[in-house]
Amino acid sequence: MRTPITRVSITPIAFPDPPLLNSAGLHQPWALRSIVEVTAADGSVGLGESYGDAPHLELLGKVAPVLDGLDVFDLTGLRTRAAAAIGAADTPDRHGLTGPSSAAKTLARVVSPFEVALLDLQGQATGRPVWALLGGLVRDRVPFSGYLFYKWAAHPGAEPDDYGEALDPAGLVEQARRMVARYGFRSLKLKGGVLPPDDEIAAVEALREAFPEHPLRLDPNCAWTVETSVRVAEKTAGLLEYLEDPTPGLAGMAEVAAAVPMPLATNMCVVELGDLPEAVRRDSVQVVLADHHYWGGLTGSATLAAVCRTWGIGLSMHSNSHLGISLAAMVHLGAATPNLTYDADTHTPWQLGADVVTEPLSFVDGAVAVPHGPGLGVTLDRDALARMHADYLACGLRERDDTSYLRQFRPGFEKLRPRW
Structure with missing residues (x-):
């Protein structure tokens, strides 16, 4: 009917x-x-x-x-x-x-x-x-990674948030401690590409010392040349679970992948299924970050997962600023995806309690229990x-523009890829 x-x-x-x-x-x-x-x-x-x-x-x-x-x-x-x-x-x-x-x-x-x-x-x-509509349950809990950022204490003229400033290794370690204490994350990811590479290497080293058992990831969003990427990878050998999008393009990523000890991950150079043949041929990436928001939904992401499984490519999930409906969708996708081999990203800690669902899904020991009710299991x-x-x-905002906003405070700032 x-x-x-x-x-x-x-x-x-x-x-x-x-x-x-x-x-x-x-x-x-x-x-x-x-x-x-x-x-x-x-x-x-x-x-x-x-x-x-x-x-x-x-x-x-x-x-x-x-x-x-x-x-x-x-x-x-x-x-x-x-x-x-x-x-x-x-x-x-x-x-x-x-x-x-x-x-x-x-x-x-x-x-x-x-x-x-x-x-x-x-x-x-x-x-x-x-x-159940995506193929059935393969895990009862979907693990997520704590997402660390270099950040200011507050927007100019505003009050500081609970996480405060993090512009050096000590600030990032304190941010991570707060996030792990609240959400129980078992792995950590740093959004890099902000400070000179040596400073970010120092941050990874400090995080490893503070969290010796947590898998660590670093994502500079294509801020480095091939040469810089290789140098950073050599300095962080044994410290990183994977290095995400260190340099632009499949060709550049392939050069880095051939020379470094850890897997390379991406959500920037494999963005369509048509990108995968070249990525496989060049061995540019070993982990792809799915995101149902730009892979055509949950069924499109499930298709991506199946193709990655065919070629032995690891799978994680990318995150942008999101609320509880998106988190629920991610959890259902993770629950039904056998080869989700890495903890998923989430911005939930950075929404500072804001949500649009009546009973937000909760994190326990870094994971979200899979809902078993009909549909997504959340109510608006x-x-x-x-x-x-x-x-x-x-x-008054109608379009996200990180570059123009930073230029208000650093007039000479330019978005460069690569920068270093």
């Missing part, structure tokens, strides 16, 4: 974001997201979460009206209608931390929140959790949604 869609709504929201540094610049005071609600004829509502930048919102708005009457089980129809609605649109992000854009990647980003919402509806209709907090929408209207 068909279960047609009767209504789709998209609500742009904003929530406070700490002053986190990366190779592109500095996080602005507000993170932008969008909440998708898809209502079916039986009154059930499926939830999705996505980016909140104005160009992306415009494309989501083009897709929403063409989904009227679509069966919630028709994921092929979703992609077909979405492709017709947005045409050859290409809306790259301004920060460039997720690799090159294309019309295909734009379509994948646009389809994702609707696909998650439809899977949520399918689960509610069948009384099954989303992980409509009061929080209204507050965050009001913050969106008031904050």
Whole structure:
């Protein structure tokens, strides 16, 4: 029996974001997201979460009206209608931390929140959790990694957040201690590409001394040349679980991979399935970070996982600023993905308690227990949604731009890849 869609709504929201540094610049005071609600004829509502930048919102708005009457089980129809609605649109992000854009990647980003919402509806209709729709349970708990950032104590003119300043090894170690104490993370990742490489090597060494049993990762977002990447890898041999996107491009990554002792990971040079043949031929990467937000949803990410399994490539999950709907989707994907061989990334600690679901999933010993109720297993907090929408209207931001924001305080700053 068909279960047609009767209504789709998209609500742009904003929530406070700490002053986190990366190779592109500095996080602005507000993170932008969008909440998708898809209502079916039986009154059930499926939830999705996505980016909140104005160009992306415009494309989501083009897709929403063409989904009227679509069966919630028709994921092929979703992609077909979405492709017709947005045409050859290409809306790259301004920060460039997720690799090159294309019309295909734009379509994948646009389809994702609707696909998650439809899977949520399918689960509610069948009384099954989303992980069951993705192939079944392979783990009861999905482990995540603590995500460390160089950061200022506060945005200029604002009060410091609970994590305070972290601009040197001691500050990062203290940040990690707070995060591990609160969430129990069993592995740690540092967002690098911010300070000169020797300073970041010192940070890794300090983290290893403070956390001798925690796997460590370093992600400079293509801030280094091949030569610098090799030098850093040699200095951190035996310290890192993997080195993520040290240098731009599949060719550059292959040069580094041939010369270093640890695996290389990426979410910037393998961003479509079409990138994998060259990556395999060159042996450019040994770990790919999936992200359902830009791989076309949960089924697209499951396809990526299957291809990686075929070629013996490790798998983790990338994270951007996100709330509880996205976390739930990540947990269901992780629950059903046999070859999720590395702890997933999460920005949850950096949302500082903000969420849009009534009962956020919780971290215990660095992992989230897999929900067993129908669908995603989370419920929208409509009061929080209204507050965050009001913050969106008031904050004045309509597109994330880390580079321009940092230039307000460092006028000569340029986004360079590579920088060192």
